[in-house]
Amino acid sequence: MNTIVLTQSNIVPGSNNSSLVYKFPNSVKFDNHQVAVQSVSMYYSWVNINQSPLGNNTFSYTWVIGSTTTTYTITIPTGLYEISDLNNYLQFRFIMNGHYLINSTSQNVYYAEFLVNPNTYAINIITYPVPTSLPSGWSAPTANVQTGALAWGGYPTTYFNPLITIPSNFNLILGYAAGFTTSQNTGNNTILTYTSSLSPQVQPYPNALLTVSNISNNYSSPSSVLYNVVADVGFGQLIKSSPNEYIFSDLLKGTINSLVVRFTNSDNSSMNILDGNMTIILLIREKPKND
Numbered sequence: 001m002n003t004i005v006l007t008q009s010n011i012v013p014g015s016n017n018s019s020l021v022y023k024f025p026n027s028v029k030f031d032n033h034q035v036a037v038q039s040v041s042m043y044y045s046w047v048n049i050n051q052s053p054l055g056n057n058t059f060s061y062t063w064v065i066g067s068t069t070t071t072y073t074i075t076i077p078t079g080l081y082e083i084s085d086l087n088n089y090l091q092f093r094f095i096m097n098g099h100y101l102i103n104s105t106s107q108n109v110y111y112a113e114f115l116v117n118p119n120t121y122a123i124n125i126i127t128y129p130v131p132t133s134l135p136s137g138w139s140a141p142t143a144n145v146q147t148g149a150l151a152w153g154g155y156p157t158t159y160f161n162p163l164i165t166i167p168s169n170f171n172l173i174l175g176y177a178a179g180f181t182t183s184q185n186t187g188n189n190t191i192l193t194y195t196s197s198l199s200p201q202v203q204p205y206p207n208a209l210l211t212v213s214n215i216s217n218n219y220s221s222p223s224s225v226l227y228n229v230v231a232d233v234g235f236g237q238l239i240k241s242s243p244n245e246y247i248f249s250d251l252l253k254g255t256i257n258s259l260v261v262r263f264t265n266s267d268n269s270s271m272n273i274l275d276g277n278m279t280i281i282l283l284i285r286e287k288p289k290n291d
Contacts, residue, residue, distance in 0.1 A: 042278035056169035098150035104137035175200035
């Protein structure tokens with residue numbers, strides 16, 4: 001039985017750390033051989049928000065100054081986010097657009113938020129009425145030249161709640177129907193709370209399928225799938241995965257000079273892995289005569 005070790009040095013440039021190539025010192029002939037995974041060590045660092053292929057990096061909100069309503073599109077940078085992170089980014093955009101106030105204890109007051117509701121396995125969207133004048137003891141933000149944050153732009157002529165619109169794909173993260181929109185609640189000084197109607201898929205792809213070129217796995221589709229890496233740790237932590245029993249797949253007969261190992265999502269789409277620090281150990285053996 002022979003061992004093949006792939007590390008960060010085997011990663012194909014431009015593959016988002018999802019494709020590795022092992023080059024044999026010389027061409028190798030496989031006529032009756034099998035391959036299995038001995039172990040995989042890698043960091044849980046594949047993203048759940050990006051423009052492509054997930055297409056789930058935008059949503060929008062509307063804001064009213066006077067009687068003028070303006071829609072602001074929020075584009076989330078590619079990365080790995082939990083709901084608290086998305087809420088923080090929403091608040092950051094409120095700060096940059098000058099859409100918040102400062103209360104009497106010097107705390108920023110935001111008028112919409114995303115919150116996890118663990119009791120109902122749901123995500124709440126909560127919107128708050130924006131006042132028509134500055135509350136007593138409060139202050140409005142001024143422009144910040146260093147950060148580019150805008151000053152408070154003005155008050156609405158009547159109460160409104162920011163209108164949050166959840167487009168396709170991003171809706172799956174929060175668990176709402178595609179195109180879901182909150183109410184602007186014009187003229188009402190009330191807090192509105194919404195609860196997701198679908199199971200939130202904060203991480204659409206919790207597993208990584210490991211595929212190997214030149215194998216024939218008759219029980220999987222595609223036939224190149226060799227192993228499933230389960231992200232059973234927290235974001236950014238080290239995954240140490242090894243099978244309880246080696247599962248060997250037949251290598252296609254022929255002479256080759258390299259093997260290509262790829263990580264794909266469950267729908268066979270390519271992965272975007274942030275941390276390329278990984279070690280993959282494969283075992284190659286001659287096929288037992290009784291197989």
